[in-house]
Amino acid sequence: MDLSDCSNEYEKLVVRMNMPRVVIDNGVCPNSTVVKIDSARSPGILLESVQLLTDMNLWIRKAYISSDGKWNMDVFHVSDLNGNKLTDENLIRYIEKSIETSHYTKSEGYTGLTALELTGTDRVGLLSGVFAVLADLSCDVVEAKAWTHNGRIALMIYVKDRNSGTPLDGDSDRVQRMEGQLRNLLKADDGYKNDTRTCVSYGGNTHMERRLHQRMFMDRDYEKKFDYETSPIVSVQNLPKRGYSVVNLQCKDRLKLLFDVVCTLTDMAYIVFHAAIRTVGETAFLEFYVRHSDGNPVNSEPERQRLIKCLQAAIERRTVKGVRLELCTADRPGLLAEVTRILRENGSNIARAEISTKDGIAKNVFYVTDANGNLIDPEIIESIREKIGINDLSVKEQFPISCREKVEKEQQQEPQNHQGHNGGGTVLVSLGSLVMRNLYQLGMIKSYF
Numbered sequence: 001m002d003l004s005d006c007s008n009e010y011e012k013l014v015v016r017m018n019m020p021r022v023v024i025d026n027g028v029c030p031n032s033t034v035v036k037i038d039s040a041r042s043p044g045i046l047l048e049s050v051q052l053l054t055d056m057n058l059w060i061r062k063a064y065i066s067s068d069g070k071w072n073m074d075v076f077h078v079s080d081l082n083g084n085k086l087t088d089e090n091l092i093r094y095i096e097k098s099i100e101t102s103h104y105t106k107s108e109g110y111t112g113l114t115a116l117e118l119t120g121t122d123r124v125g126l127l128s129g130v131f132a133v134l135a136d137l138s139c140d141v142v143e144a145k146a147w148t149h150n151g152r153i154a155l156m157i158y159v160k161d162r163n164s165g166t167p168l169d170g171d172s173d174r175v176q177r178m179e180g181q182l183r184n185l186l187k188a189d190d191g192y193k194n195d196t197r198t199c200v201s202y203g204g205n206t207h208m209e210r211r212l213h214q215r216m217f218m219d220r221d222y223e224k225k226f227d228y229e230t231s232p233i234v235s236v237q238n239l240p241k242r243g244y245s246v247v248n249l250q251c252k253d254r255l256k257l258l259f260d261v262v263c264t265l266t267d268m269a270y271i272v273f274h275a276a277i278r279t280v281g282e283t284a285f286l287e288f289y290v291r292h293s294d295g296n297p298v299n300s301e302p303e304r305q306r307l308i309k310c311l312q313a314a315i316e317r318r319t320v321k322g323v324r325l326e327l328c329t330a331d332r333p334g335l336l337a338e339v340t341r342i343l344r345e346n347g348s349n350i351a352r353a354e355i356s357t358k359d360g361i362a363k364n365v366f367y368v369t370d371a372n373g374n375l376i377d378p379e380i381i382e383s384i385r386e387k388i389g390i391n392d393l394s395v396k397e398q399f400p401i402s403c404r405e406k407v408e409k410e411q412q413q414e415p416q417n418h419q420g421h422n423g424g425g426t427v428l429v430s431l432g433s434l435v436m437r438n439l440y441q442l443g444m445i446k447s448y449f
Contacts (some may be wrong), residue, residue, distance in 0.1 A: 020049075022096045026085050032061060032077040033086040037099055039072045047114055047259075047266045049074060051207065052098050056091070057081055063258065065275040081255070084233035113142055113158040114168040115176075115206065119219045120186030122153035124371050125344035127353060130155065131336040133181045137174055140254070144355035145208050147216065149317045150224040153186075154215040156208050157355075162333060168200075172410040173201055209256075213263050213314060222306075222313035232315045234308045238297050244273065244289040245297035251315055253284035261286060264314040268307065269293040297446040321351040323376055325384075329392040329435040331362040339364070342387050345379055347371050 020039035022072060028034045037049055046065065046313060053076060062077035079085060086092055118130070134141060134157070144157040161168060170174050181200050197219070232251035239246060249261065258277055265288065266271060274289040291297055298304050326340060336355065342352060343366065352367040370376050385393045 010309075011098070019101075019258070020045075020099050022099045024086070024092050024096060026087075029077055031085065032079045033074045034293075035078055035095065037072070037074045037076075039074075039188075041067050041070050041072050045072060046074065046268055046272055047210075047262050048101060049076075050259050051210070052095070053078055054256045057255065058086070058260045059083070059255055060277065061253070061279045063277040065272060067271075067273045069253050082083055095401060096421070112165075112167055113160050114202045115199075116155070116157040116159065116178075116199075117197070117211065117215060118153075118155040118157070118182060118186060118198045118410050119215050119238070120153055122148045122151055122349070124339075124349045126153060126185070127155075127350050128337065128340035128344040130157075130182060131340050133178065133185060134159060135334040136401065137181075139168070139178070140357075143208075143355065145212060146350065146353040147212050147317050149216060150221045150314060151205050152216065152219055152221045154212050154219065156215070156429040170180050189443070193420075207356045209259070210263050210267075213260065214267055217267060217310065218265070218315065221317075231312050234311050236298055236304045236307055239289075240290075243295075243297060244291060245270075247286075247288040247290055247311070249284075249286040249311060249315070251284055253279045253282055254319070256318060257284055257315065258286070260314045260318055260381040261288075261311060263291060264310055268310060270307075293434050320367055321373065322349075322367045323381060324395050324396045325366045325368060325381075325393055326384055327362065327364040327388070327393050329362055329367070329389065331357050335362055336364070339388055340431075341379055343368060346384050348376060348384065349373070349382070373416075 005229050020037050023036040025034045025036070035053070039045055039049075048295075050060070058078040058080065060078050061075050066073050082431055086095075120126075130140045131141065138161065139159040140162045142158045142160055145156065146153060146155045148154075159168070160166060168178075179198050179200060186198070197215075210369055234250075235248045237242070237246050237248075247265075251257070262272065270290040271290055274286050275287060277284065277286045279285070288400070298307060329335070340350065347370055350366050350367045351369055351373075354365040356363045368376060381395060
């Protein structure tokens with residue numbers, strides 16, 4: 001065996017030694033499945049684990065996260081959308097196999113498609129205009145997601161040529177026309193300094209929701225004023241003796257909440273060393289011990305305020321607004337343009353959208369409000385359904401009722417000992433934190449201060 005062979009075998013051994021180890025246990029908690037992950041510490045490894053769990057629509061209701069030395073030890077309590085444990089053995093094996101891959105990357109089947117990334121000023125009927133442009137240029141939308149926040153909109157759209165089913169990279173003239181029309185459509189004379197951005201790329205495995213967070217962050221949607229009566233409560237304080245910044249958050253619990261927070265911390269170059277997440281009823285309490293990638297805690301008041309605003313924005317971007325409408329029907333050319341036009345003509349604004357087409361079936365979700373951001377009159381909803389198709393368009397609940405009932409039942413069985421919120425509406429940071437005590441008792445850190 002020559003030297004190069006020895007080197008390759010050594011590299012394989014190092015990879016095998018550092019691969020995450022996963023234990024999934026259904027016997028620890030009465031109403032949730034416990035996923036324990038031990039892994040070598042590496043940039044983004046926590047986000048990859050959280051991303052995998054949330055991509056499968058698993059609800060992370062409790063978690064303990066610790067990075068001791070060069071090793072991560074994370075514990076997640078998860079359930080399905082109905083609040084049940086995971087009993088599907090195929091799903092459990094898939095989770096184990098996926099996490100144990102050295103670097104998890106979600107392959108969303110975007111090879112052979114053209115990706116469009118758009119940001120601009122939100123207004124009623126904007127999505128209708130975007131999909132009309134794409135339909136006129138013979139582009140079929142395969143998958144798309146749109147978020148709105150603070151008067152801004154971010155879209156990520158995957159398209160293909162309607163006739164050939166191929167990406168648009170061979171038709172530069174059409175791509176230029178498309179970019180020009182979309183850029184003009186997204187422009188608004190409102191004085192916003194970062195008014196419009198468009199980007200076209202081909203293929204890739206970009207995670208759509210993380211990319212939407214990044215687009216909104218680059219668009220500085222966090223700069224506008226928040227409604228502090230309804231905004232998530234966020235505090236950032238330093239522990240000088242330990243060299244950490246302690247980030248506390250309190251808000252209404254929802255699906256993918258932990259992903260949104262960890263994604264933002266990661267993109268802002270903060271490293272999570274320890275954390276605890278807990279839900280009490282419908283309220284989530286999250287506490288993170290972080291340092292910047294340069295090894296320092298938050299070291300200035302402007303940086304602290306910026307971190308607070310960015311985390312509030314990250315949570316609010318996905319907050320459900322309005323009525324959830326689900327469209328399931330056979331796909332056809334111009335379907336999205338037609339449906340969104342009907343919504344626009346009835347004075348409906350699309351606050352968030354999730355578009356998917358597979359095997360000739362379009363499955364689309366729209367969260368709609370009236371032009372002022374308020375709930376739509378039920379009669380208008382029924383009128384929209386009649387025009388689109390009563391059997392094709394349905395009105396759905398925001399969350400399954402059974403899940404909420406299971407959460408409340410479990411919380412009644414657990415001690416109500418969380419002390420992260422006082423009557424004045426602020427989040428308290430205790431220097432001898434409950435987070436660190438729990439991690440020490442679980443054997444996830446070697447010392448407890």
